[in-house]
Amino acid sequence: MRALSEVEALLALDDGAAAPRARAASLLALCEEVLAHWVSARGGVPTDARREGFRLLALHRQGCRGEPSFNACRETCREIAYHYNLVSAEPDHPQAVRQVRMMGMLAMHLYLFVTGKLEVAALGDFCCSSRPLRAQTC
Amino acid sequence: MTTVSPQKDYREVAYYPGCALEGTGHAYDRSTRAVAEALGLRLVDVRNWNCCGAMEVKNVDPKLQTYLSSRVMSIASEEMGHDVVMAPCNGCYHNLKKAEHDIANDAGSAEVVAELSRKAGHATYQVGKLETIHALDWIKRTLGDEGVRSRVKRPLTGLKVANYYGCMYTRPRHIFPEKDKGPGSESTARPHFMDDILAAAGAEIVDYPLKTACCGGAHTLSDSDLSTKLVVNLLRAAEACGADVIATECPTCHSGLEMHQVRAETRFGITTRPAMLYFTQLLGLALGIGPKALGIHENVSSALELVRERGLA
Numbered sequence: 195m196r197a198l199s200e201v202e203a204l205l206a207l208d209d210g211a212a213a214p215r216a217r218a219a220s221l222l223a224l225c226e227e228v229l230a231h232w233v234s235a236r237g238g239v240p241t242d243a244r245r246e247g248f249r250l251l252a253l254h255r256q257g258c259r260g261e262p263s264f265n266a267c268r269e270t271c272r273e274i275a276y277h278y279n280l281v282s283a284e285p286d287h288p289q290a291v292r293q294v295r296m297m298g299m300l301a302m303h304l305y306l307f308v309t310g311k312l313e314v315a316a317l318g319d320f321c322c323s324s325r326p327l328r329a330q331t332c
Numbered sequence: 333m334t335t336v337s338p339q340k341d342y343r344e345v346a347y348y349p350g351c352a353l354e355g356t357g358h359a360y361d362r363s364t365r366a367v368a369e370a371l372g373l374r375l376v377d378v379r380n381w382n383c384c385g386a387m388e389v390k391n392v393d394p395k396l397q398t399y400l401s402s403r404v405m406s407i408a409s410e411e412m413g414h415d416v417v418m419a420p421c422n423g424c425y426h427n428l429k430k431a432e433h434d435i436a437n438d439a440g441s442a443e444v445v446a447e448l449s450r451k452a453g454h455a456t457y458q459v460g461k462l463e464t465i466h467a468l469d470w471i472k473r474t475l476g477d478e479g480v481r482s483r484v485k486r487p488l489t490g491l492k493v494a495n496y497y498g499c500m501y502t503r504p505r506h507i508f509p510e511k512d513k514g515p516g517s518e519s520t521a522r523p524h525f526m527d528d529i530l531a532a533a534g535a536e537i538v539d540y541p542l543k544t545a546c547c548g549g550a551h552t553l554s555d556s557d558l559s560t561k562l563v564v565n566l567l568r569a570a571e572a573c574g575a576d577v578i579a580t581e582c583p584t585c586h587s588g589l590e591m592h593q594v595r596a597e598t599r600f601g602i603t604t605r606p607a608m609l610y611f612t613q614l615l616g617l618a619l620g621i622g623p624k625a626l627g628i629h630e631n632v633s634s635a636l637e638l639v640r641e642r643g644l645a
Binding site for chain 2: 262265272295296299302313314
């Protein structure tokens with residue numbers, strides 16, 4: 195697993211020259227690494243399982259266990275998966291470059307949220323203020 | 333639990349502005365009331381309302397927060413006889429919905445609410461007596477998209493809008509039982525009510541994938557740099573989508589976006605273009621209401637300039 199600083203540098207790279215499908219695959223792998231860092235930091239072993247075809251979504255679910263406020267990045271993860279699907283299904287689509295750029299911004303948001311939460315545990319608690327109830331269902 | 337009823341009349345609702353709309357979110361209150369007046373809808377302020385518990389009280393005791401929200405619902409339903417309360421603030425909306433859920437599903441919460449209500453000398457809120465709705469629900473249920481379209485006097489033509497819903501409008505999903513019910517209902521994964529309303533008002537809605545992403549709102553003061561980074565990414569993404577405006581429906585989101593846009597520029601030299609406007613301000617403009625009556629001059633971002641430049645004022 196690469197260091198988070200290295201992951202950040204790769205996410206920030208505006209690699210306009212890369213083919214959309216390759217860049218989308220690279221972004222997805224970087225996002226998985228971000229979530230793997232989160233799971234590891236909490237003493238877990240990052241899963242290799244897939245959920246709805248994505249390790250990213252399985253890692254997100256794993257990352258939520260015992261930490262319902264981690265759900266604050268659920269939709270971001272799902273949007274990343276959605277954009278990956280769009281780009282990989284039709285890499286030559288006229289919108290593919292834009293979609294992969296959006297995927298990059300989603301990936302950066304996930305990175306910022308997760309690294310922020312590693313520093314400030316309460317991040318995401320605001321929208322998850324029903325923590326006691328969520329803890330039962332997560 | 334109260335469900336959406338097509339028979340229910342949403343044209344007159346109890347109105348719970350909450351603390352933020354009397355402070356930093358004043359323009360949201362002003363524009364909501366102006367829109368109501370223009371549309372012939374009646375907002376009846378909840379008498380002697382109190383804080384919903386916001387972010388702070390849950391850290392003391394979550395059940396106390398449930399009680400505070402239940403008191404607002406008790407006044408609206410038991411004392412004022414309403415069956416619908418409209419809360420434009422995401423925080424208030426969220427907390428009232430959560431209180432409804434907690435009282436219905438957690439015996440301990442119900443017990444605390446009953447005990448504190450007795451001590452405070454008011455009726456205990458009875459689950460299911462009041463439906464809490466957001467300002468977006470209110471417009472959708474009273475007018476619908478067609479109703480909005482037919483009342484537009486000055487369409488928002490050419491204005492590219494990214495809609496930002498923030499976190500508390502859709503999370504956690506289980507406190508919003510009326511959402512995710514298929515066509516016509518709101519989606520928690522990809523909310524669209526604001527998109528629908530503003531599209532009906534003539535705006536060009538851009539596909540904005542970060543519409544519910546975290547802005548670090550609760551950490552705006554304690555961890556400002558973190559919040560600034562999250563907000564900058566939200567602003568840059570909106571910019572990349574081609575948006576002129578980020579439409580908001582929450583005073584916390586709105587002030588967070590505005591404040592960190594300024595902070596990003598002054599502290600980090602990062603300039604971003606989109607202006608922030610409450611969806612009620614945009615809707616009000618489309619209905620022909622003047623910018624001052626909508627409080628647009630109170631916005632921190634360059635909203636007023638943009639509105640004038642586009643001939644909407």
